[in-house]
Amino acid sequence: VMVWLRRCTHYLFIIVVAVNGTLLTINAGDYIFYTDWAWTSFVVFSISQTLMLVVGACYYLTFTGVPGTATYYALIITVYTWVAEGAWFALGYPYDFIVTPVWIPSAMLLDLAYWATKRNKHSLILFGGVLVGMSLPLFNMVNLITIADPLETAFKYPRPTLPPYMTPIEPQVGKFYNSPVALGAGAGAVLSVTMAALGCKLTTWTYRWMAA
Numbered sequence: 001v002m003v004w005l006r007r008c009t010h011y012l013f014i015i016v017v018a019v020n021g022t023l024l025t026i027n028a029g030d031y032i033f034y035t036d037w038a039w040t041s042f043v044v045f046s047i048s049q050t051l052m053l054v055v056g057a058c059y060y061l062t063f064t065g066v067p068g069t070a071t072y073y074a075l076i077i078t079v080y081t082w083v084a085e086g087a088w089f090a091l092g093y094p095y096d097f098i099v100t101p102v103w104i105p106s107a108m109l110l111d112l113a114y115w116a117t118k119r120n121k122h123s124l125i126l127f128g129g130v131l132v133g134m135s136l137p138l139f140n141m142v143n144l145i146t147i148a149d150p151l152e153t154a155f156k157y158p159r160p161t162l163p164p165y166m167t168p169i170e171p172q173v174g175k176f177y178n179s180p181v182a183l184g185a186g187a188g189a190v191l192s193v194t195m196a197a198l199g200c201k202l203t204t205w206t207y208r209w210m211a212a
Contacts, residue, residue, distance in 0.1 A: 039180040042144070046137040046184030047191060049101050053077075054132045054192045057110050058124060058199025063206065067115035074107035102139040106132045121200050129196035133189030137181045 056077075057070035081100050109131040110124070117123035 042137075042141075042180045043184045043187070045101075046140060046180070047188050049103070049140070050106075050133050050136045050184075050188040050192050051195045053103050053106060053136065054110070054129055055195040055199040055202075057107050057132075058128070058196045059202045059206075061110065061114055061124065062121060062200050062203040065119060067111045067119070070107040070110040070114070071104060074103040078103055100143075101136075102143045103136070105139050106136045109135055125193060125196040125200060129193035130189045132196075133187075133192035134185045137184035137188060141181045 053074065057073050060073045061067070061070045078100065085100055110128040113128035113131055114120075114124045117127070
């Protein structure tokens with residue numbers, strides 16, 4: 001019975017967090033849609049995605065104790081997001097408005113930190129958390145460069161619901177000037193350590209719940 005409970009618990013967690021990751025992507029991550037605040041939205045997006053990834057991956061990683069499960073977890077939430085955003089595309093959203101986050105390389109770094117320190121939980125929290133926080137905004141900016149520029153997208157798909165006098169002016173900020181990558185990476189590296197610790201603590205709580 002306990003083996004069955006353990007399996008059900010971690011599969012249920014994967015589904016719940018993957019669905020929430022998809023919702024985060026559509027709401028905070030659709031930064032191209034918010035054209036006039038694209039780079040501000042990118043920072044919010046980077047931090048939210050970093051924290052969502054690191055708490056779930058650390059939980060799953062320490063729950064199984066097997067290096068590699070963080071990458072597996074990132075693959076699952078990526079597929080979920082592809083499916084959800086494919087539905088948005090089918091509803092008529094332009095392709096350049098839909099951006100699937102790049103989680104997998106950051107999750108691989110998390111696995112590497114766990115494996116290289118011989119499954120040391122505290123090293124996972126400190127080193128793994130910093131690595132994910134620093135890397136995820138960079139990977140997602142590389143991802144973003146491959147699609148249309150937000151200003152170009154804005155002219156191609158004007159929003160008819162706003163009258164001209166209410167249409168915001170596009171801020172003239174370059175992609176790497178006052179860099180949203182640096183801001184997202186700096187904040188993410190600090191906050192993700194806390195969330196990595198929470199993910200590891202969830203494993204402790206789960207085992208206590210199963211033992212009760």
